[in-house]
Amino acid sequence: MKILVTGGAGYIGAHMAKWLARAGHEVVIFDNLSTGFRFLARYGTLFEGDLNRPETIERCLEGQAFDAVIHFAARSLVGESVQNPLLYYQNNVSGTVNLLAAMDRAGVRRLIFSSTAATYGNPQSVPIPETAPTRPINPYGRSKRMMEQVIEDAVAAYSFDAVSLRYFNAAGADPEGELGECHDPETHLIPLVLQAALGKRPAVTIYGEDYPTPDGTCVRDYIHVWDLVAAHDAALSALMEDRVKGYDVFNLGIGHGYSVKEVIEVCQRVVAQSGCRIPVQVGPRRPGDPAELVADSRKAQRVLQWRAHHSDLETIVRHAWAWTRRYLG
Numbered sequence: 265m266k267i268l269v270t271g272g273a274g275y276i277g278a279h280m281a282k283w284l285a286r287a288g289h290e291v292v293i294f295d296n297l298s299t300g301f302r303f304l305a306r307y308g309t310l311f312e313g314d315l316n317r318p319e320t321i322e323r324c325l326e327g328q329a330f331d332a333v334i335h336f337a338a339r340s341l342v343g344e345s346v347q348n349p350l351l352y353y354q355n356n357v358s359g360t361v362n363l364l365a366a367m368d369r370a371g372v373r374r375l376i377f378s379s380t381a382a383t384y385g386n387p388q389s390v391p392i393p394e395t396a397p398t399r400p401i402n403p404y405g406r407s408k409r410m411m412e413q414v415i416e417d418a419v420a421a422y423s424f425d426a427v428s429l430r431y432f433n434a435a436g437a438d439p440e441g442e443l444g445e446c447h448d449p450e451t452h453l454i455p456l457v458l459q460a461a462l463g464k465r466p467a468v469t470i471y472g473e474d475y476p477t478p479d480g481t482c483v484r485d486y487i488h489v490w491d492l493v494a495a496h497d498a499a500l501s502a503l504m505e506d507r508v509k510g511y512d513v514f515n516l517g518i519g520h521g522y523s524v525k526e527v528i529e530v531c532q533r534v535v536a537q538s539g540c541r542i543p544v545q546v547g548p549r550r551p552g553d554p555a556e557l558v559a560d561s562r563k564a565q566r567v568l569q570w571r572a573h574h575s576d577l578e579t580i581v582r583h584a585w586a587w588t589r590r591y592l593g
């Protein structure tokens with residue numbers, strides 16, 4: 265197959281490109297390198313373009329006969345989205361409108377979209393099924409929910425088939441150590457903890473220990489990036505074989521949450537084997553963090569026939585540690 269990966273120079277998109285290239289597919293990466301890196305775009309042909317310059321995505325799709333688009337390109341920092349919401353609505357929502365219009369013009373009819381647990385906001389209960397109300401609590405989550413709605417409307421009007429995958433916390437790195445997480449600034453828990461272990465930061469700060477959770481710290485559902493891209497592959501097969509038609513939504517997580525303290529404990533164990541330790545301090549809550557997010561992913565297991573194989577927390581941390589030492593060590 266021939267697949268376009270938007271945002272393929274970013275963390276998750278680069279792993280997706282590797283998975284697809286390894287499976288023998290032709291991969292084109294469309295990226296403006298705003299938060300991505302050229303060196304991560306090694307498993308595909310990089311087309312430098314910006315979804316907010318519609319002529320660039322039109323040129324990329326023109327006459328290429330792509331079988332599907334996997335759409336990762338977006339800005340995704342909650343804090344930044346609160347400071348600069350219009351950037352998020354423009355880059356993420358308008359960018360997606362431009363992508364869909366270009367796909368329609370080029371006759372590309374299948375889309376897999378990177379959505380997020382942030383579309384649920386503060387859930388009433390966990391684990392969260394796809395049927396839970398979507399009440400995002402920040403502009404990032406709202407931009408993703410709007411993108412889902414834009415896609416659903418486009419499916420109805422222009423006969424696309426599309427799947428939204430709502431990821432919980434993507435973590436870990438390529439099991440072969442070639443690719444991993446690079447964000448600048450880095451805001452995600454596991455890379456920050458491992459950077460502290462390497463002495464690249466003085467300490468990691470726990471954002472609040474007064475949440476209504478067993479140890480007072482936030483609980484999240486961490487899914488290995490390789491399991492995440494495997495789920496996209498399963499969704500792609502379901503679209504190609506017409507097992508999923510129209511528009512559908514799937515949660516991707518492992519159905520089990522870990523607290524911030526539990527994550528740090530596992531990291532301490534893994535880095536201790538390399539003679540490192542992690543300085544930890546406790547700070548105030550980070551605005552906008554729900555206490556607990558855990559996925560009910562049984563629909564993805566049932567319909568997409570997908571299972572997570574690498575997502576025990578120790579494996580996630582071991583792979584992230586190998587990458588961090590290579591990349592920053």
Ligand SMILES: NC(=O)c1ccc[n+]([C@@H]2O[C@H](COP(=O)([O-])OP(=O)(O)OC[C@H]3O[C@@H](n4cnc5c(N)ncnc54)[C@H](O)[C@@H]3O)[C@@H](O)[C@H]2O)c1
Nearest residue numbers: 271273274275276296297298299300314315337338340434
């Ligand atoms: N990392 C997570 O835990 C997580 C969780 C849920 C959802 N997501 C979603 O997954 C996707 C990928 O996340 P990531 O962590 O790999 O992010 P990332 O920032 O590493 O990658 C995003 C990529 O998109 C590119 N991009 C952004 N805007 C663009 C535009 N207008 N035109 C072309 N390229 C553009 C960036 O340069 C970057 O390479 C995002 O849509 C994010 O919202 C991530």
Ligand SMILES: O=c1ccn([C@@H]2O[C@H](COP(=O)(O)OP(=O)(O)O[C@H]3O[C@H](CO)[C@@H](O)[C@H](O)[C@H]3O)[C@@H](O)[C@H]2O)c(=O)[nH]1
Nearest residue numbers: 340380381382432433451452453456469470471482524553
């Ligand atoms: O230095 C830090 C960084 C994070 N945390 C906590 O660690 C948890 C995880 O935080 P982080 O790694 O930043 O991920 P989330 O804020 O949960 O967001 C991720 O997961 C969401 C879905 O669950 C996606 O929507 C987002 O795009 C993705 O960044 C949260 O409770 C944070 O409060 C800390 O205590 N200290």
